[in-house]
Amino acid sequence: MSAYEDFAGREIVPLREGPDPVNVPMIRHWAEAMGDRNPVYLDDAAARATGRPGIVAPASMTQAWTMRGYAATVEGSSAGAGARELNALLEKDGYTSVVATDSEFEFHRELVVGDRVSVREVVESISPEKATALGVGRFVTTVRTYTDQDGEVVAVQRWRLLRFRPKAPSTEKREPKAPRPRPAINRDNAFWFEAAREHRLVIQRCSGCATLRHPPGPCCPHCGSFEWDAAEASGRGHVYSFVVNHHPRHPAFEYPLIVAVVELDEGTRLITNLVGVAPEEVEIGMPVALEWLDADPDLTLPVFRPVAQEEQD
Amino acid sequence: MNGRTYDEVSVGEELPALPIPLTRTLIVATAIAGRDYQDVHHDPGLAVERGSKDVFMNILTTNGLVDRYVTEWAGPSAVVTAIKIRLGVPNYPGDTMTLTGTVTAKHDEGRRVEIAVRGENGLGAHVTGTAVVRLPGKGAI
Incomplete structure (x- = not known):
């Protein structure tokens, strides 16, 4: 079993609470940036008019409540021992770049102002090395479970990142390429x-029976005619x-x-x-x-x- | 803001297309609003070093825009129960992404409506996926 396969099923981020409870100022920043004018995110009366108890957060914002923020990102500190170990393994193999490719969210309930959102993350699978348009890398698929202050699940997210070795920047001068091998051209082709x-x-089409053929040849394999167009x-x-x-x-x-x-x-x-x-x-x-x-x-x-x-x- | 009831929606209905101009400010502002400080979403020099041609939109924002797109159509009573997306080509500054959507299924249990969503920019499909919203019943709005 490879070191990567060993990670399947492992918890890489233990349950961790987001720094702030669900709150209106952060919802406002999000809704403004997204251009989202749904009134249930900012107007308590409008939210109540739809049968809700009050303001709710956009469903898509769930992940934002548990983001580590600026300081942790700059320090490069990881959220758990498993995540640190996995990062070290990926870095050692040169997969220094990262891009998210999939997010599959199921929301169990809407988040309301005052909710405390926590997340834990478990590895589902790590792919063998694959060649992609960005470079050679591995797809890391995890499942993130979001829970509230009572330990109830509020959302589940399957999450996939590509960890890859960036291709050399295109500004780098390359050796002129060798010409492609020449095809063997003859009177038939x-x-x-x-x-x-x-x-x-x-x-190539037989003039006798109109059968198409490829690769080109002198004689129709269907009717034997030597005439063609x-x-x-x-x-x-x-x-x-x-x-x-x-x-x-x-x-x-x-x-x-x-x-x-x-x-x-x-x-x-x-x-x-x-x-x-x-x-x-x-x-x-x-x-x-x-x-x-x-x-x-x-x-x-x-x-x-x-x-x-x-x-x- | 008007909304839709479950009965008003039929499978095959197309959502109006929504073009989103991808300014550099949008890409940076949305990343920061979601507390995503990864340099590839705001620092062009480091983005190039990491194999990208420029800064690019983060996936939380793609989720946010898909969320906005389906709820603008469905109305404020709609409750989003799933957003499942796959990213293709990046959203780079200076491009425009146009979101389109089609109702692909209705589930009477829970009055859930499935919408296939696609976001195309100048390079191709940035996002393909599905959103599910629960809509109010007749006479609820």
Whole structure:
């Protein structure tokens, strides 16, 4: 079991009370900054008119009542021994940056003025190392349970952070990249690469039986005809299969490198790269759309970018 | 402020879109209002050092804006019972995030209405998620 797996189920922040009770001045700061004009947060009469006992705090503000505040943030002090231990482990492995990715809140009751909110935090899981758009890192998922002055649960929050190694700033000068390997062009497939240079994705079509085929070849596998022309592809398709290439590394490519088989809407498949997506986000069946990669003056290749389902139509 | 009763809402109803200009002041003011003093939400130099292109909005604020969006539509009697969000691209200063929402389910027990919420900025989807509000019954407002 890795040191990270050991953290599953561990309490990293023991029950800790927020510094201030739920109060109107802090609600006012929050509502003003959010542009939230709901009167139940500031006007006691308006809150009573909705059947509430008085002013309530915005549900989304629950977490704010237990935030550590300026001094603790600047000192970098952690809220518990478990959190300190986990931070030390993450720092040792170079995951120095942090970004929140998910918050799943269930609110059991509205908070009213005078409530004292406490929180405790337990690790649910820590992911294996993953490559993300921000850098390589681990997703740390915890569950935060918020309780009131009577120990009753007021809200439960599943919380996910990405702890990551920041990529080198883009201002850093890079070695000029090696050119991509040349495709093996011959009399059968030259038309396909020539069309690509004009940013046209074409599919070889049998003149005899109209069957589409790819990769290009001299003879129709369906009817045997040597006569053919080319059809224009729509550029839409889906991921039929894929691999993520880590090794061996070729200097022309960025790694991890996603190599995919994309099935076009026309039915033929081609081997290509996916862009604009992290390897762990790729799914079989994911809809994709064509983009052109002008790799160098002599080489243009089709690549594909995932598109949302609704953009398909 | 007018509100909605549970019976007035139907599945498939779309909430009016809400564009939110993402000024630098908004990003800093909302982070501080939630007592979030992480430097990436107010210090551009340190944000870049930590792998970001600029300061970016914190997740508590995204929760707060989703909360505001659904309760502005639902009215002051609505009680928010869940907000579940996933962040995508960051909210950087100078952009605009437009919130949209659709009613995806109604649960008669507790008169709860589920709303799928999406916030898009110039880079793509900043937030996708679900909010659940409990609405008053007929004649309550």
